[in-house]
């Protein structure tokens with residue numbers, strides 16, 4: 001019998017699993033996909049928002065500033081990237097400038113640092129701002145992360161502390177029992193006292209497995225992006241438009257932790273919960289809107305486009321509560337932006353306000369909540385590199401020339417706890433294929449290494465989801 005089964009290994013589920021793994025609990029984390037962080041956590045703007053934007057009185061306003069305050073230390077503990085780039089909310093004209101005052105007042109209330117910049121100061125800070133920008137709020141502590149890196153690190157810590165991770169395990173039904181629930185997947189029946197529903201855009205479907213009175217309706221909103229080559233860096237800061245109720249945070253330019261710039265997202269309601277393809281219309285919308293704020297955006301240097309689905313709902317707020325009438329079934333649902341930034345606070349809230357009312361939480365002897373950063377050749381000094389190559393020569397063989405990733409790094413990411421099993425899994429963890437050629441040169445080598453490490457035929461290696469095999473058959 002489990003104490004808790006968490007459904008969904010995105011940032012919400014993994015962050016919670018890590019926090020819970022400090023306690024003496026029997027814990028399972030399940031996901032329908034073949035890797036951690038394949039939902040919204042894989043496709044977003046990657047910003048640790050400081051928390052000036054959410055409407056007062058909402059769960060978002062409660063979780064976001066606290067989550068943000070916890071992030072830097074958390075990333076240190078997990079050996080993850082946390083890069084402060086600062087964020088400018090840029091106003092064009094008097095109407096939008098008035099909105100900056102509202103945001104500044106919220107920031108004051110929430111203890112969030114900022115500077116108000118007049119037009120001249122804003123253009124000095126960010127020379128590529130368009131001439132339409134007349135004033136800007138500078139949230140200079142805003143950081144970007146690699147969201148899936150954090151989720152994978154959290155899962156790794158949880159599993160090291162004894163949590164069980166089941167991938168390729170869609171929850172297909174939930175039954176109530178006298179002592180709790182049975183969470184069914186095609187291969188397992190997980191009997192548990194409590195369930196946490198952190199299933200992203202699918203969370204409404206999961207909640208309906210235990211109740212008819214679900215108080216939210218999720219309708220995903222798709223956000224599409226361009227990714228620019230890291231040789232061109234049109235902005236130093238994240239550049240936001242003034243947010244609005246209709247368009248949310250709008251179309252941004254975001255410098256990422258590895259120097260690529262994201263341009264996006266769009267915001268379109270979609271019916272299909274899996275519809276994360278890009279479209280000409282969505283990308284045209286992005287192009288049109290970014291030009292209002294930033295001039296000279298080199299979209300001809302785009303190396304990729306992608307889209308993510310926001311688990312947006314009619315309640316316009318996070319729903320983090322026990323499902324009425326279903327004792328011990330906790331919803332962590334409708335976690336749209338700023339869900340990434342809020343995740344550390346959401347995990348603590350679920351434990352302190354919901355789980356601790358149902359279970360006695362006793363610290364587990366020997367639980368370790370930290371993780372050492374895996375060796376990244378690019379981050380080492382020449383002496384450290386030579387030392388590593390002497391010990392393990394595969395660190396001297398470069399597989400991904402664009403991003404300078406060695407065979408040693410790829411092998412290590414496959415062998416780790418919660419290691420990569422797919423080409424995308426390797427790309428997520430150590431980045432071969434993230435560069436200009438998008439895997440054109442290194443992908444066959446990655447397939448080879450995966451097959452060797454996993455002791456299977458190259459034809460069995462998948463790109464991404466189940467059945468996305470790359471090679472049909474061997475040609476001898």
Ligand SMILES: Cc1cc2nc3c(=O)[nH]c(=O)nc-3n(C[C@H](O)[C@H](O)[C@H](O)COP(=O)(O)OP(=O)(O)OC[C@H]3O[C@@H](n4cnc5c(N)ncnc54)[C@H](O)[C@@H]3O)c2cc1C
Nearest residue numbers: 008010011012032039040041045047171200223339340341
């Ligand atoms: C375009 C876009 C931009 C964003 N930008 C930001 C930003 O800059 N900053 C920020 O703070 N937030 C941002 N967000 C929001 C943020 O990405 C999400 O709030 C966060 O990733 C949600 O995490 P999650 O774990 O709740 O959901 P997800 O990451 O979607 O994880 C849910 C998991 O549940 C699994 N699952 C679903 N159904 C089942 C089932 N039946 N059985 C088992 N598993 C199941 C899925 O496979 C998935 O892995 C953005 C979102 C989008 C889409």
